[in-house]
Amino acid sequence: MFIHIGNNNVIRSKDVIAIIDYNLISSSIIMEEMMTESSKKKIVVGPTVDAKSVMITRDVIYYSTLSVSTLKKRASMISTISKLDDFSDELE
Numbered sequence: 001m002f003i004h005i006g007n008n009n010v011i012r013s014k015d016v017i018a019i020i021d022y023n024l025i026s027s028s029i030i031m032e033e034m035m036t037e038s039s040k041k042k043i044v045v046g047p048t049v050d051a052k053s054v055m056i057t058r059d060v061i062y063y064s065t066l067s068v069s070t071l072k073k074r075a076s077m078i079s080t081i082s083k084l085d086d087f088s089d090e091l092e
Contacts, residue, residue: 003074005055006066007046015057019071022051022063035061 001013025031035054038044038061046063053071055062064071 003071005062005071005074006064007062009045009062009064011055011057011060011062013075015059016055016075017058018056019068019075020054020056021068022053025054 002010003013003016004010020031025035035044043059044061044063047065048063050065051063052066053064053068055064055071
């Protein structure tokens, strides 16, 4: 399944490692260092202006203008949809 994370970015839900509040980056030396190194490797996507969250995936780190709670809801919705039973064969 896929998750639309804003800024014209759609990612595979199985690739998501973490969703972090953007404000937490500056409060952690380790997070700042990770973001700096990732930027040098050019694996960071999205604008830092108006960023509310950071989505870390296997290959890329995305800045998103959507909040952590919104992204969490979207990811949960995908999880719920994938767990629904498919009864379409019984309708035929």
